[in-house]
Amino acid sequence: MARSMNKTGDQNVEGSQVALRDRLAYRLIVIGLLFLAVVGAFFYGNAVGTIKIPFNRILEVLFFDDGSMERLTIWNIRFPRMILGGLVGMNLAIAGALLQGVMSNPLADPSIIGISSGAGLFGIFILVIMPQHMALVPIFAFVGAMSAAIIIYILAWKGGIQPTRIILAGVAVSALFSAGISGMLVFYSDRVHGALTFMNGSLSARSWGEVFTILPYSVIGLLLSLMSSTHMNILILGDDVARGLGLEVEKTRMFCTALAALLAASAVSVVGLLGFVGLIVPHSIRLLIGNDYRFMIPASALLGAALVMLSDTFARTVFSPTEIPVGIVMAVLGAPFFLYLLRR
Template sequence: MPNKSIRSVSVIIIFMVLAIAASLFSIATGAVMVPLRDIAAAVLQHDLPGVNREIIWNIRLPRTLVAMLVGANLAVSGALLQGIMRNPLADPHIIGVSSGAGLFGIFLLVVMPQYDYLLTPAAFIGATLAAFIIYLLSWKDGVNPLRIVLAGVAVSAFLGSGISAMLTFYSDRVQGALLFMVGGLAAKSWPDLSTILPYSLIGLALSMLFSKQMNIMMLGDATARSLGIRVELSRLWITAIATLLAASAVSIAGLLGFVGLIIPHVARLLVGGDYRFLIPSAALLGAAVLTICDTMARIMFSPMELPVGIIMGVLGAPFFLYLLRRRKA
């Protein structure tokens, strides 16, 4: 194995350890501190008596697992979008894909709350439509990275206006949609985990399946075509995978921004641009970072809990401005 590959695998192992440590930190930390031995007893033996078992199994463990999957989905979605659009500023939230999912999700929550079990497929349809419109608007003799961002910002603003209009007409139901708009993981439980898990497994597996094509497409469209890649078809499939991952995350955690922007960049700095290593490293790092941020959101102003979207916004906005300034330079 080449030295670069050994280094990348080592980084992935470090990210895996970090994700496990973040999950233990999340389960152990809160209004009631839970010893690590109790966590091990509850998870491995299922025979832990008393209140700690209830805290672990019914509150913290499912929320932690949901946070890890949401973080992994958004991070990998961002990595895929940045690759196929050849734009380091691409991110499901910034370019409008999450807004499409959010519009359809908010519609279900405030207009037809009795159909809330359809939230994930509705979010996927909304995200797919948004991605298609953005792609259509940015196409002119090929895909231009700047046009993608500008089209995404415009579409995101338009969809945001639709969300605001719905919340205005259904002002009595705003409270139920508020956390969805900010992005949060409060009260997530086992049903939420069972909802996002299949989408995560399918999306992450397909991402790895297309990793070789992603590497070839990063060489440019002309080179990819000369090597037998059907560029537009591959780009369409990869966009669909990224949309599936983003939509499943949005349907559970709401309009959570900047995870798909920050994490792929950090992972790329450490493992390089090879998507065979970038995808698993982004998934693990995304899981770790969102889990840590969610834990901090729970304990920073205890007993009041902040939505994790606020924490990610505080971290992500300066990072976005840094990337924008570096590109202009």
């Protein structure tokens, strides 16, 4: 049973001709277009809402504090929220791309295999027990995410990584940690406000504080994952082959898992359990440009950012004045996509 993540559609391509998805120029154009999508999503998100702001005004009030209502709306509410959405989307997308590689399973996504719920459980624990130490949340969330990943490995390891066992173990771990989260939210409902939005993932009322919480993790995570991309390319050839080529398989797997856990945990710390981004985005990118991690990581980062920014804008405006959590929008997009992948 040859396990190929991509059903390649270029069976008839002559050997002498480089398949479209392998061409450097094509890949760079896709990445360029994704970048434009992020910029577009950013301006669109800043423009729409209860107060409509024309595009030219957005730039004006971004750079000049003229004390106007538009300036206040953009600077204090929409701008940080869009940035935060972008960072969260980027983190989750990269985390998903890395996890799918290290767990050699196309369905690995931080929210499906319990890494996000591990982060959530530990994060909420801090919020409940020591609410004065908010700054510790991402660190504890990382510990939770890492524990979840390690438990999954221990449960699923049988002389190597086995894709089906990974998913089954992940779903079990996810259920366990989610139960823990629900329990906490029930018993301490007075201390954790916005339980519903946490469980679904929401960017509502987030501002600069959250941006600065996640920013360092995003920057470090992005740089380290870009630097790991060649190692990831070797790792997905399979453990035996990778070792033969001179890759330290265990170290690489541990490092990239930790990196994914860090990225997912920092996202969970600021928006709660936002699902499906890490699943949808890397897969769409694979379909577009193939799974060379040197291109997949930056492309996933951009698409993740654009997707969450747009979904959040949608969540904020479509039932205005009622805001729905962005996680609900993601689930509506993600669940059918997940089923599509399963049936493929």
